[in-house]
Amino acid sequence: MSSGPLALIAELTHRCPLHCVYCSNPVEMQKSTSELATEEWQRVFDEAATLGALHVHLTGGEPLARADLTELVAGARAARLYTNLITSGIGLSEKRLDELIAAGLEHIQLSFQDCRADAANLIAGARSHRLKVEVARSVRRRPLAFTMNIVVHRQNLDRLDEIIAFAEQLQPDRLEIANVQYYGWAFPNRHALLPTRPQVERSLVIVQQAQERLRGRMRIDYVLPDYYARYPKACMGGWGKRLLLVDPAGSALPCHAAGVIPGMQFDNVRQKSLAWIWQQSSAFHQFRGLDWMGEPCRTCERRSEDFGGCRCQAFLLTGDAQATDPVCSLAPLHRIVEREIERSNSNAGNAPPERDTAPPSPAWTYRIDPT
Amino acid sequence: MPPLDEDSRPRLAAGCRWSEGRGADRSVLSPEGAILVKGTGRDILEHCDGQHTFREIVNALAALYTLTDVQRIRQEAANFLEQLREKRIVDF
Ligand SMILES: C[S@@+](CC[C@H](N)C(=O)[O-])C[C@H]1O[C@@H](n2cnc3c(N)ncnc32)[C@H](O)[C@@H]1O
Ligand code: SF4
Numbered sequence: 001m002s003s004g005p006l007a008l009i010a011e012l013t014h015r016c017p018l019h020c021v022y023c024s025n026p027v028e029m030q031k032s033t034s035e036l037a038t039e040e041w042q043r044v045f046d047e048a049a050t051l052g053a054l055h056v057h058l059t060g061g062e063p064l065a066r067a068d069l070t071e072l073v074a075g076a077r078a079a080r081l082y083t084n085l086i087t088s089g090i091g092l093s094e095k096r097l098d099e100l101i102a103a104g105l106e107h108i109q110l111s112f113q114d115c116r117a118d119a120a121n122l123i124a125g126a127r128s129h130r131l132k133v134e135v136a137r138s139v140r141r142r143p144l145a146f147t148m149n150i151v152v153h154r155q156n157l158d159r160l161d162e163i164i165a166f167a168e169q170l171q172p173d174r175l176e177i178a179n180v181q182y183y184g185w186a187f188p189n190r191h192a193l194l195p196t197r198p199q200v201e202r203s204l205v206i207v208q209q210a211q212e213r214l215r216g217r218m219r220i221d222y223v224l225p226d227y228y229a230r231y232p233k234a235c236m237g238g239w240g241k242r243l244l245l246v247d248p249a250g251s252a253l254p255c256h257a258a259g260v261i262p263g264m265q266f267d268n269v270r271q272k273s274l275a276w277i278w279q280q281s282s283a284f285h286q287f288r289g290l291d292w293m294g295e296p297c298r299t300c301e302r303r304s305e306d307f308g309g310c311r312c313q314a315f316l317l318t319g320d321a322q323a324t325d326p327v328c329s330l331a332p333l334h335r336i337v338e339r340e341i342e343r344s345n346s347n348a349g350n351a352p353p354e355r356d357t358a359p360p361s362p363a364w365t366y367r368i369d370p371t
Numbered sequence: 372m373p374p375l376d377e378d379s380r381p382r383l384a385a386g387c388r389w390s391e392g393r394g395a396d397r398s399v400l401s402p403e404g405a406i407l408v409k410g411t412g413r414d415i416l417e418h419c420d421g422q423h424t425f426r427e428i429v430n431a432l433a434a435l436y437t438l439t440d441v442q443r444i445r446q447e448a449a450n451f452l453e454q455l456r457e458k459r460i461v462d463f
């Protein structure tokens with residue numbers, strides 16, 4: 001039997017005032033009327049801590065859209081969980097921030113869509129950039145750990161140095177620069193988001209130089225686009241191994257995107273305890289460990305390192321959730337990813353904007369809000 | 372960033388704290404996870420309360436281990452704390 005999860009990911013709501021074109025939320029969202037109540041979340045926090053979880057990541061959608069967020073933070077701390085808020089910052093007044101800190105909030109991860117207001121607002125589908133800069137300043141003036149997250153892709157990777165300089169001004173402890181992962185809303189938008197190989201290669205040099213320059217001041221984590229990697233990432237640190245996600249309506253998932261896989265049965269915290277779910281739920285068993293694997297993973301020496309990659313990506317790209325993640329260079333269906341990369345590096349891709357000219361307008365699919 | 376010197380007062384960084392009541396497996400929780408600190412590392416970190424100077428911490432450790440090679444303790448503790456500062460777990 002596996003030990004308990006290290007962290008609980010609490011997707012408090014799918015409501016969000018922004019519409020990011022790469023949003024990792026599922027395309028099929030949970031309605032606000034089916035959201036778990038404050039007391040139901042409290043039980044989930046208590047059970048997660050009893051199972052051994054140390055951290056809770058409060059996310060969404062936009063967690064600030066929950067009127068009871070302060071209560072939830074206090075409840076998570078009362079359950080002795082390290083409490084992290086992952087937010088776009090929209091709806092975070094100074095007063096509310098002080099209340100959250102007083103309730104025990106320990107870390108805030110604030111997302112930005114770009115360093116330039118016009119480009120950021122285009123990605124978010126709303127005028128939000130200036131507000132976020134204000135929020136970042138008020139966060140920095142207060143005693144909690146502060147991470148800035150910026151998602152990078154074809155349309156903004158050419159100004160990575162400008163993005164890093166922008167972050168530097170706002171003085172977070174950490175900057176997480178994450179290439180888009182292609183699930184949720186990012187999948188239909190992938191042709192406008194997938195960077196070119198020269199963009200990726202340049203970005204590595206820029207990040208490394210910045211890491212050296214900023215050592216001890218601002219830590220930079222860089223998540224590479226896995227389409228360009230030789231081997232896949234250990235998605236979620238292994239299926240049902242480290243993380244447990246509870247969605248707004250109480251379904252427990254091994255991963256944000258697991259809902260795309262047909263036939264998956266998710267148990268709900270309204271009916272079952274978290275311990276039962278972690279140990280018995282078929283969704284958590286389905287790809288746990290190594291037994292489900294076919295070749296080439298089954299006999300590959302990297303199998304306990306990357307667990308065969310991302311199941312949701314395997315399904316999205318091949319139609320078969322059992323398949324080796326096609327980003328792996330050893331995958332029988334790797335040509336699917338090679339084709340995407342070829343497309344992205346030829347003129348068929350959506351060309352990144354020339355510097356300092358008006359942004360092009362790819363036909364974006366914007367994330368819509370649940371009803 | 373100022374380098375660590377004798378008068379620095381190292382402390383856990385904002386957003387980092389000791390986990391509560393989990394006995395011998397005491398760990399420091401940070402935004403990114405938990406680091407289990409044992410042995411010397413734990414002794415060093417437990418002295419980093421933001422009140423004591425690095426000089427005082429080194430002296431306390433020397434007394435704790437009844438060691439005379441203070442220079443070596445200072446060097447090891449300094450390396451350890453610099454590493455943790457890069458991870459944004461310690462500040463001084
Ligand atoms: C889905 S959002 C939810 C919380 C909040 N609305 C926010 O934007 O921070 C969680 C984090 O994932 C990042 N993100 C969203 N879509 C992503 C994708 N396709 N790939 C990588 N990161 C993504 C966001 O920038 C944010 O930091
Ligand atoms: S649309 Fe943007 S702000 Fe809203 S949940 Fe998705 S990533 Fe976060």
Ligand code: SF4
Pocket residue numbers: 231232296297298300301302303304306307308309324325328329330331
């Ligand atoms: S074959 Fe499977 S286990 Fe081996 S590197 Fe590729 S995905 Fe990982």
